[in-house]
Amino acid sequence: MYVRRLELTDIRSYAGVAVDFEAGPSVLIGHNGVGKTNLVEALGYVATLASHRVSSDAPLVRSGASSGVIRCAIVHDGRELLAELEIVPGKANRARLGRSPLRRSRDVIGALRLVLFAPEDLSLVRGDPEQRRRYLDDLLVARQPRFAGVRADYERVLKQRNALLRSAYLARKVAGRKGDLSTLEVWDQHLAEHGATLLQARLALVDSVAPHLEDAYQKVSAGQGKAVVEYKATAMPENILQALADVRDEEIARGTTLAGPHRDDLVLRLGDLPVKGYASHGESWSFALAMRLASYTLLRSEAIEPVLVLDDVFAELDTGRRERLADLVKDASQVLITCAVEADVPISLRGARYLVSPGEVALVQ
């Protein structure tokens, strides 16, 4: 799969820009702050309906504009598909695939499969469990787009259940009354049902991705250590109802849901040591990179080869790791690389070159 064309209207720093890409490696070159990441962030948004940098949509729309449009032409198996997303902060996005408007923007997911590695990914190993859950869920959705629906259903039920617990908590705390928890059993059932589906899929995914991670880390670090990943669940799929029952009193006292896949984590280890708190800066970087490469090789080995994006990655790596990374990805169906200094990118990845300047992107002939 590759992106043949990307058009942005009122997205981030771009009033209007159109870039034509080719399959294989492309390098986007420009000083810091000219808008390189803005381009690949937009592609990431089409793939996941979220930015890898910010959690709300407002910053994605060019300041001063009320909405922005991302349009991209995606080529897969010789057929081209046009995906279009209009982002209107505070409102539902509007999406189109080909000529047809979609009933829900969520249905655009799956049109573009993409794996993006960016400096922010250091938080995969150093940040909160939320980052690692998102890593898994994004990969899950890229692998089987129907899980976008499962994830949304789970989150909606969780929100409703939390609202119920909070209202009971407030009734007790503020008014000294017993809150109405008569529907809690219902929300428990639905949370456990959607939670089990999501959790089963995550567990299967971790099993599939683990060997790819080990392999990618071996290659990136030239054989220095074994990368291990394990899923840490608050409750196994068949035990979610029981786990909820076990923490019920505390949930009511705190007004929030304390068991279920939204509280789970991924444990990352190098050999026997946890990465968080033990690994060096270089090892942490290699680990985060290996996690994304593992996503990439897993997707590639199973079905549709995704587009790979390496945002500002090479400057952080020493020469050895640069070359090894280049070897791993040089035959990708498409890899988009951003950098400030072209010399940082190994020769084997210097395909088409684009100069990025504020608001503009130009192909270098």
Added chain:
Amino acid sequence: MYEGAIQDLIDELSRLPGIGPKSAQRLAFHVLAADTTDIKRLSAALTRVKEEVRFCVLCFNVAEEEKCRICRDPRRRDDALCVVEEPKDVVAIERTGEFRGRYHVLGGAINPLEGVGPDQLRIRELMSRLSSGETSELILATDPNTEGEATATYLALMVKPMGITVTRLASGLPVGGDLEYADEITLGRAFEGRRKL
């Protein structure tokens, strides 16, 4: 900002659901430009809807008399009762022609985020209707979204001990959707293929 009456109208219109300030302004100026007799008719319809339309004392559908047209109809079956969220869902199901029983309109779905629990819905009234023993099948036709599913589960838990068969519309309805927007064929098929809970 405009002066006086026209601004008042814009303000009132923009309080309606789905109407933003821009559409309110467009509608207000349309009213201003339109024929006086047309606007008198619109205004009379608005008044009448509040004065004459009531809620059926039995099923809480909209009605012009104490009981709605469906509750008054002697040809309809009394042993099947279909639970929906809103009066517009009754209309959608009637269009399919698949159902000849009676309805019960809850007035919404369980939704803690909006402060709606069982006490805010017509659930107590439903239970007292069911206690008469006439109903042998209860069909849960709440919306196929998170809140509608939760409401259906809640009702099923309450009603099953009463020995009444509880069914749910078959999947095939667009998930995350509104019953109202399902086309007749899809909704009719969902009705036909309803499954036991």
